[in-house]
Amino acid sequence: MLINAVVNGKKVSWEVAKDEMLADTLRNHGLLSVRTGCDTGNCGICTVWVEGKPVLSCSTLSFRVDGKSVTTLEGVSKEAAKFAEILTAEGAEQCGFCSPGLIMNVLALARELKTCGDEEINHYLAGNLCRCTGYMGQLRAVKKYLGVDGR
Amino acid sequence: MRSVGKAAKKIDGMALATGKPSYTEDMVPANALVVKILRSPHAFAKIRSVDTSRAERVEGVECILTYRDVPRVRFTLAGQSYPEPSPYDRLILDPVVRYVGDEVAVVAARDDKAAAEALRKIRVEYEIYPPILDFEQAQNGGAIHPEENLSCNFPIGLQAEKNVASSQTIEAGDFSGELAACAAVVEETYYTQAQAHAMMETYRAFSYLDSQGRLVVVTSTQIPFHVRRQLARALQLPAGKIRVIKPRIGGGFGGKQTGAVEVFAALVTLKTGKPARIVYDRRETFSCTTSRHAMRLKVRMGADTEGYIRALEIVTLSDTGAYGEHAPTVLGCVGEYTLPLYNKTRALRFSGRAVYTNKTPAGALRGYGATQGTFAVESTLNKLAEKMNLDPTEMRLKNIIKEGETYLTGKGVPLGSSSLGRCIEKGKELIGWQEKFPRREAASNKVRGVGMAVAMQGSGIANIDTASAELRLNDDGNITLLLGSTDMGTGSDTILAQMAAEVLRISPEKIIVHAADTDVSPYDPGSYASSTTYVTGNAVLRAAEDLKQKIIARGAAFLEIDPEEAEYDGETVKEAAGKDPATAALEGSGEKGITLAKIAEQSVLGIGRHQLTGQATFGGEVSPPPFVAGFAEVEVDKETGKVELVDYVAVVDCGTVINPNLARIQAEGGIAQGIGMALYEDVKYSEKGKMQTDTFMQYKIPGREDVGRVRIAFEESYEPTGPFGAKSIGEVVINTPPPAIAQAVYNAVGVRVTDLPITAEKVFMGMREIVHK
Numbered sequence: 065m066l067i068n069a070v071v072n073g074k075k076v077s078w079e080v081a082k083d084e085m086l087a088d089t090l091r092n093h094g095l096l097s098v099r100t101g102c103d104t105g106n107c108g109i110c111t112v113w114v115e116g117k118p119v120l121s122c123s124t125l126s127f128r129v130d131g132k133s134v135t136t137l138e139g140v141s142k143e144a145a146k147f148a149e150i151l152t153a154e155g156a157e158q159c160g161f162c163s164p165g166l167i168m169n170v171l172a173l174a175r176e177l178k179t180c181g182d183e184e185i186n187h188y189l190a191g192n193l194c195r196c197t198g199y200m201g202q203l204r205a206v207k208k209y210l211g212v213d214g215r
Numbered sequence: 216m217r218s219v220g221k222a223a224k225k226i227d228g229m230a231l232a233t234g235k236p237s238y239t240e241d242m243v244p245a246n247a248l249v250v251k252i253l254r255s256p257h258a259f260a261k262i263r264s265v266d267t268s269r270a271e272r273v274e275g276v277e278c279i280l281t282y283r284d285v286p287r288v289r290f291t292l293a294g295q296s297y298p299e300p301s302p303y304d305r306l307i308l309d310p311v312v313r314y315v316g317d318e319v320a321v322v323a324a325r326d327d328k329a330a331a332e333a334l335r336k337i338r339v340e341y342e343i344y345p346p347i348l349d350f351e352q353a354q355n356g357g358a359i360h361p362e363e364n365l366s367c368n369f370p371i372g373l374q375a376e377k378n379v380a381s382s383q384t385i386e387a388g389d390f391s392g393e394l395a396a397c398a399a400v401v402e403e404t405y406y407t408q409a410q411a412h413a414m415m416e417t418y419r420a421f422s423y424l425d426s427q428g429r430l431v432v433v434t435s436t437q438i439p440f441h442v443r444r445q446l447a448r449a450l451q452l453p454a455g456k457i458r459v460i461k462p463r464i465g466g467g468f469g470g471k472q473t474g475a476v477e478v479f480a481a482l483v484t485l486k487t488g489k490p491a492r493i494v495y496d497r498r499e500t501f502s503c504t505t506s507r508h509a510m511r512l513k514v515r516m517g518a519d520t521e522g523y524i525r526a527l528e529i530v531t532l533s534d535t536g537a538y539g540e541h542a543p544t545v546l547g548c549v550g551e552y553t554l555p556l557y558n559k560t561r562a563l564r565f566s567g568r569a570v571y572t573n574k575t576p577a578g579a580l581r582g583y584g585a586t587q588g589t590f591a592v593e594s595t596l597n598k599l600a601e602k603m604n605l606d607p608t609e610m611r612l613k614n615i616i617k618e619g620e621t622y623l624t625g626k627g628v629p630l631g632s633s634s635l636g637r638c639i640e641k642g643k644e645l646i647g648w649q650e651k652f653p654r655r656e657a658a659s660n661k662v663r664g665v666g667m668a669v670a671m672q673g674s675g676i677a678n679i680d681t682a683s684a685e686l687r688l689n690d691d692g693n694i695t696l697l698l699g700s701t702d703m704g705t706g707s708d709t710i711l712a713q714m715a716a717e718v719l720r721i722s723p724e725k726i727i728v729h730a731a732d733t734d735v736s737p738y739d740p741g742s743y744a745s746s747t748t749y750v751t752g753n754a755v756l757r758a759a760e761d762l763k764q765k766i767i768a769r770g771a772a773f774l775e776i777d778p779e780e781a782e783y784d785g786e787t788v789k790e791a792a793g794k795d796p797a798t799a800a801l802e803g804s805g806e807k808g809i810t811l812a813k814i815a816e817q818s819v820l821g822i823g824r825h826q827l828t829g830q831a832t833f834g835g836e837v838s839p840p841p842f843v844a845g846f847a848e849v850e851v852d853k854e855t856g857k858v859e860l861v862d863y864v865a866v867v868d869c870g871t872v873i874n875p876n877l878a879r880i881q882a883e884g885g886i887a888q889g890i891g892m893a894l895y896e897d898v899k900y901s902e903k904g905k906m907q908t909d910t911f912m913q914y915k916i917p918g919r920e921d922v923g924r925v926r927i928a929f930e931e932s933y934e935p936t937g938p939f940g941a942k943s944i945g946e947v948v949i950n951t952p953p954p955a956i957a958q959a960v961y962n963a964v965g966v967r968v969t970d971l972p973i974t975a976e977k978v979f980m981g982m983r984e985i986v987h988k
């Protein structure tokens with residue numbers, strides 16, 4: 065079926081299968097920051113925004129975004145780079161495989177969270193698994209990015 | 216120092232952090248065939264017949280391969296230097312299947328759908344055997360590997376008919392006599408569970424034939440050179456016809472020190488001549504690759520009246536699953552990385568067996584036996600200290616090996632460096648040991664306890680693993696650093712560039728790192744066994760030194776001075792300033808100098824030139840241990856047994872810290888995985904041998920709300936054989952959480968959990984038993 069959507073600010077008309085997942089559709093169209101780490105909606109790596117809200121693209125059917133706006137990391141590269149600078153200065157990106165999903169949620173968090181204590185940040189990002197870093201460095205980077213000390 | 220010791224950003228950091236295409240799957244050619252595997256539903260069976268005829272008729276199917284289509288030569292997937300100590304017990308496809316998930320057939324098709332449909336249409340008849348699932352019973356069951364062409368390169372104590380993949384014994388002193396003479400003795404049996412690597416990028420590879428008809432395999436691996444050798448043997452192809460390329464890796468943790476998917480893609484490419492790709496899903500990654508060897512460890516430890524440990528024995532049984540990847544070496548490391556810790560012993564005994572079972576194979580996982588051994592030995596020491604009324608930190612300070620000392624089974628080689636004593640002192644201070652040990656009541660039904668443990672590891676494999684490095688001065692004055700090691704996110708490419716930059720006195724930005732491609736890279740076993748900083752680092756150090764001398768010599772030749780009189784500052788080679796100024800003025804040599812850029816240019820342009828390269832190979836005679844002192848504070852709910860980790864302090868001795876930021880993240884990440892092993896992670900099987908924990912739903916790895924507060928501190932020592940005094944850090948950091956947390960729980964509520972993980976249920980049941988006693 066044909067869907068019309070706005071992906072990273074550009075209008076697209078894409079042919080998708082009925083049971084196709086958004087993660088696959090986006091990847092097939094060259095948006096390679098979109099990747100998956102599980103089959104069960106647990107890791108958060110595949111996070112993109114639909115209508116500005118974080119969703120798991122691995123478990124969102126592509127036809128559901130018909131008529132909607134979709135944003136991937138490629139679409140927010142400037143803001144992402146700002147956070148990534150802080151993350152790398154902290155040494156807190158290791159293999160980097162979890163980064164796209166993390167960044168999409170961090171940027172959403174920056175918009176949405178009113179109070180940014182350690183607990184609130186960790187709670188907001190709880191769905192983003194990372195096997196490499198142990199999370200502490202990511203937390204330090206998020207706090208620096210938000211300009212809060214987190215306590 | 217200018218580069219070493221600086222918190223330089225990772226050279227690939229921004230690309231990785233911003234999701235740039237860098238990984239294997241981002242590079243797959245569009246026309247690559249999709250490869251999928253048909254897997255055994257039975258834990259132990261023989262294939263009676265396979266009917267692929269209906270599957271072959273599925274539109275888009277390219278080929279279906281079974282055991283009839285593969286060479287009958289057994290090999291190992293263990294990534295180890297040749298000759299590998301792991302048994303050659305695998306075929307690419309075998310008529311006998313030995314665990315639920317073992318490979319039965321390989322399907323290659325135009326797309327996922329066709330491949331999936333073909334899988335459904337293959338008919339297999341099995342002759343089902345009773346599986347052996349309990350590793351403690353494995354030696355009494357029927358042989359899992361009765362095949363005649365099973366072989367190994369060394370005597371590793373293999374007894375296939377008894378399902379023993381490997382066995383060994385190390386002994387020094389009169390154990391029974393010494394133990395009998397001890398004032399206090401404790402013994403305990405421990406069980407450590409299978410743990411999954413759960414790296415975020417699952418296993419994946421693609422392959423194609425290049426313009427010369429050679430097989431190219433691009434794969435997310437820690438071991439490109441070992442993979443090439445495995446493929447050569449498994450596919451019966453000359454190694455020179457194979458090229459293995461490693462792009463960025465989305466995490467490894469030892470999982471990718473064992474071959475997995477490469478051979479299936481390669482087989483399809485060889486059969487069809489077409490590009491092929493294979494990507495394991497999360498289920499396959501959990502259930503059809505490897506996990507940490509589950510073990511039973513029996514420890515006896517005795518001390519004299521003054522608290523000196525005099526006798527120590529560890530008896531280990533290790534579950535290697537259906538195949539023996541890393542079976543002998545992981546087993547050996549249980550003793551190798553625990554016996555040296557306390558060197559006041561007068562008798563040591565280590566014995567162990569690794570047994571085959573009909574479960575997912577075990578393999579290398581960060582810590583590699585040391586983690587299991589540390590849990591057992593450290594928990595026993597904590598118990599002994601309590602029995603003797605000694606503070607466990609004091610008991611350790613009394614007993615630990617110190618710089619320059621030897622240990623009983625260490626062949627007289629003195630320890631080159633250690634700050635473990637300082638690590639313990641510092642950790643006590645950071646966690647607040649004096650105030651908190653052993654317990655404090657928290658809220659009404661909660662109690663807090665603290666516990667600690669120490670651990671060691673190695674830095675590379677002494678006398679076996681040897682790495683090379685090459686540096687090339689390019690025409691533009693930049694320097695290419697060619698490596699065969701495999702940065703899997705740790706930042707090893709960056710720290711190796713920092714080392715080269717330090718020697719060459721240039722900025723690390725001038726160094727272009729290339730790794731790894733078996734056609735281009737100098738030989739390196741790969742990144743495992745905590746080797747890259749130390750082994751590859753030593754090679755880089757020497758290669759850079761080699762290049763530096765050549766730069767000076769070339770510069771001096773251009774200046775027409777003696778190299779001895781030349782001075783190099785990273786930018787220019789000039790006549791040494793040390794010369795008597797009057798003579799220098801007379802000769803006019805004070806002015807003489809040639810820039811590095813000019814030397815570079817002049818070395819490649821024109822007739823009779825010779826491009827400058829530096830090269831070195833390093834293999835260590837020792838494997839200097841890094842050390843960690845880990846301290847845990849937990850809060851236990853007395854009503855439910857739930858354990859919350861409040862604080863974790865790890866103080867690390869990795870010698871000189873080459874890059875403090877990257878070292879810290881390595882430590883934080885390793886501690887988190889250790890916390891996972893202590894509290895959450897557990898690979899489980901059904902009664903029929905099917906892995907039940909094959910998704911992140913059932914297999915819980917720590918999330919960010921689970922790890923609590925983790926604090927890392929460094930107490931540097933200086934390792935005389937290390938590059939700039941450095942030792943490893945990658946593995947040692949995973950070892951302390953299980954015993955430290957177990958002791959903290961014990962100190963809180965009196966329950967000693969000896970089988971990991973420490974679940975609320977076990978703590979709760981333990982508390983109930985105490986009440987009922």
Ligand code: FES
Pocket residue numbers: 099100101102103104105106107108109110111120121122123
């Ligand atoms: S891929 Fe894991 S949550 Fe989507």
Ligand code: FES
Pocket residue numbers: 157158159160161162163193194195196197415465466704
């Ligand atoms: S950096 Fe590797 S999973 Fe997060």
